[in-house]
Amino acid sequence: MSAAARGTLFAVFKRGGNGRRKGAALWMPSTAQPDLSAEQERDLAGDDLEELLAATNAKRLARGKRELRADDVELRVFFEEQEARRRREG
Numbered sequence: 001m002s003a004a005a006r007g008t009l010f011a012v013f014k015r016g017g018n019g020r021r022k023g024a025a026l027w028m029p030s031t032a033q034p035d036l037s038a039e040q041e042r043d044l045a046g047d048d049l050e051e052l053l054a055a056t057n058a059k060r061l062a063r064g065k066r067e068l069r070a071d072d073v074e075l076r077v078f079f080e081e082q083e084a085r086r087r088r089e090g
Helices: 003-014 038-062 070-089
Strands: none
Touching: 038 070
């Protein structure tokens, strides 16, 4: 998954999904450390996404919904970005 997709996924999860419901996710990102290399930051971002998906899936399973995969979320983000672009353009 690209760094841009990771950042977008992180933003979607951080705001609590689609913004239609209240309540923050139980997951919190790891704190950034200024002395890490770009590669280490990418690795940490990947770990954060795995933790985020695990926390989200635990809540979804408790409600009887199916688990989300990173591909599912990436596709959802893609379509939401297209919709936002379409609305901006007219």
